[in-house]
Amino acid sequence: MRTQDYLDDLDYLFDRVKSIHPCIDFKTPLGVIEEEMELCKKRAKNCVDRQSFKQIVGSFLRTIGDAHTAIPVFQEDPQVVLPFSTELVQGQVIVNSLRKEIFDEEFSGFRRGSMIHYLSGRSIEEILEENLQRIPFNNVAWGRKKASRELASHLSLGVQGVEVTYSDSLGRVRTHDFPLFSASDASVRDCLMNEQRHTFAAPVEARILDEHRVGYLKIRSCWDRMIFNNVILSVFGIDPGSLPDIDRECWALFSAMVEEDIGELIIDLRGNQGGNSRLGHFIYKYLTKKDLLSYRTNVKISEELKGMNDSFRDHINGEILDYGEIRLMFPYETRLEEAQLKQLPSFEGTTVVLVDSDTYSSAEWIAAELSANELAIFVGEPTGGGGSVPGDQLYIKLPRSELVLAISCKFFEAPDCDVHKYGAVVPDFFFAQTIEDYAEGKDTVLNQAIKLLRQGVS
Template sequence: MRSYILVFIIISPILISMRLYGQVASVNDGGSKSPAVGHQYQAAAREGHIPQRKFEVQALQEDFNILREVLQEVHIGLHRYASKATMDSLFTRSYSSIKAPMTETDFFKIVNRVVTSIRDEHTFALPSREYWDNQIGQTVYYHSGSKSGSPLFPFFIKIIDNRLFIDNNLSNDLSLNRGTEILQINDLSSRQILETLLPTIHTNGFIETFRRRNLEQFSLHQTYNRFMVHYAIFIGRPDTFRLKVRKYGDTAAVSVDVPALTSKEIFNNYWRRYSTVNDPKKTRENPFEFALLDHQTAYLRLSDFHNYVWLKYNYSPSTEFRAIFDLIRERSIQNLIIDLRGNEGGNLRIGVELLKYLTKQDFRPYNYHEVKNYRFPDVRQYFSDSTALKDYPDELFILQKDGTYRSDAEYETEEWSRPMQRDPKAYQHNLYVLINGATGSAASILATLIRVNRKDAIFIGEESGGDMEGPVSGTGTDITLPNTKIRVDIPFVKRVVNLNGYEPLKGRGILPDYTVAPSLDDFAGNKDTELEFTISLIKSNPD
């Protein structure tokens, strides 16, 4: 075991390095799947892509029929939040709207409306790879910038009280500081922009916080910057943005013209301006952070569960969590803060490894997994890459009377559907959990498992981004439509979380015990409102 140098701090935690432990592939691996956009950012822009090209009606209808067929054959949650009659009506209306040739962008709007109506975090559409490489480029920030010739909106935004504010200024106008309110962009008010863009964001059930946080840039590892991309697709691609703004600290509104920038210019501006300052996204780029805030309180941040991020920092949860909780016991820590804000998920094994040190009794993460099928012979030809399906053996699933399949809890890889042992010396004292709308997928499952197994835990922030009953996820059934090449991520495994007697609201995440969100002054001053509230709460309850 490595030794640690302890530094007592007020808010800024120290970092502890870790190594990623090995994994065994099974239906239990992770509460999320790797996003389809996560592997193409560095591809060079492709020549010959014409965004104004129109596809014939027959080609569009063929693509739509394939989308409908695959969703109906594959998606176990297709009618989870919308009835069959509702979805059938939407399919019919959408198909009927294809009356004339359309560009990829116009057809994408139809596809997006269908998949967002399913209300599932892991079900979403993306433009074709050619469109992305040429018209979008890179909108993640953890490696070098990539080429794209098309301009985008050059700001990260923040939503506070249904108003729009500048977060990071990545434009060439340096006068627009953090906290500047955007009142209008070109001919649309900020309210109209939010009313247009928020419904285009997929979400879980009836959780609106997920949409709001995912329209922002909450992480450098985020799937993609949805405000930039969705503004371009659903509103327009001007060369110049005429902004009506109210700068932070001012009372009067002013108008400024801001040229659009390419994704690479935006990328370069972020790292040039914010890599050496205390920007929250840069601070949280490391997915793991531990600190002793004082002699009674420890802070543990987990802002990402994706394997590639943990590998980058050479992490090992099994080893380091053990060392951390040994330290917590040695120091008789009475208050532990777990920070899951901005963690959009990844490999749930990291979370389960932590859970062993938090519960007061043995626990069982899942009741079972459920699928419509796991071979899909009728639609497999449309899958982008179905090789992952071979990892699901026939012995794993049991056919049900309704024609679906459920996992056999006795199968060797289904250990998460059986009781798991907590650590004999698991932490038993005061536990606080910070969550927000960007706490999704595997991170949301972990938060749920803490909620139902540590009913004394106190949750602070806003409604979590994942349905407490569990997500639909799993790889191998994503499709690329043959004509437009639009990509659709389609999960097929329903992961039914063991709620241990807890009765959640249908289609909702964890509702915090204390709803806490930053004010404009907090945001402009880069104040961690939720963490400071938690520390104050601990001090007000010394027992």
């Protein structure tokens, strides 16, 4: 690509973001955003390839400060991959799993839970800070989580290896050289896909924790058999018909709880980075029949939106539609027959919701609705979605580089005043996963929630 091609793409990008985004300056003044675009144009004059241009675009989008206005992760651009995955636990970057499919050599003390301190002499904190400069986020805690998982993103393609300094379970510091891999390699890409596949292939899990006599509803992502994203399913090769039905799963769970006289329920929203917030509406009818407060929505009209939804065809581009206060009425959302609704297994016990900084987007929406309507007790860490934020993405393709971007077209105002105040759903009881438990595969927060229930919290 020529320099002018990069500049043309940046002009197109800025024009479309201003046309589609409902409030481009909701966090950053427009003047600052315009200054960043001028800096991006200067940097673009030194672009050498699509990857370096992608980093420039990412830097511009980060300035806006909307995590939904970003470069989608499904694009198959080359990236450097470590032979292990990482996670942020108790503020530290630790090893999550070893990618033995691509590298099966073992090093002393290097296992799940090992703490990473340096990569080739650079401190992890320095690397996280650099990664954060490229990641759009609504909430710093969520941004740090994402930055910790993309630990190798600061490394250049072509680098063959990295020196990793880490500490083992006894605290002993060790250093070893690890090879680096490219996501463009089929086996590496398969490995990365397998790490994420379960989140989308099994979005809903409903069961009774027999040992504790507690109902457990895990929502890994806000999708199910009838509400799904075709792009995501095609990327992971998932048949929509194989997905669980949220209403059917809830019916079976709550029926079993009523039959076995179980009066405690845990809804687990940790690690859920969103999807479609309607999924939560299928759950609420088992918990209550009252009218419920929900998010207020503003929509900005654009050519892209009209292309996606013909109902906006007669509106003027740039117009903001305010849908006002929304109240949900029983049965909210349902796929049940009328006869089934009359026999609904209503739950009148104690509901605990588990949240963390990975409870994001539509998952935070569900948490906020449950909180605003006083339907649950919250345990864990503050959510990471940012509270009242833009969302609901439209996709554009830059004409020269063909880089695909997601841009928010709506603004969602949370129904809970505390969510406005804190930019998060803040738990009633704060507990975080410990590194020691993580290393042993134990769930600190779930165990603490069960302990609270045993103590009679309500």
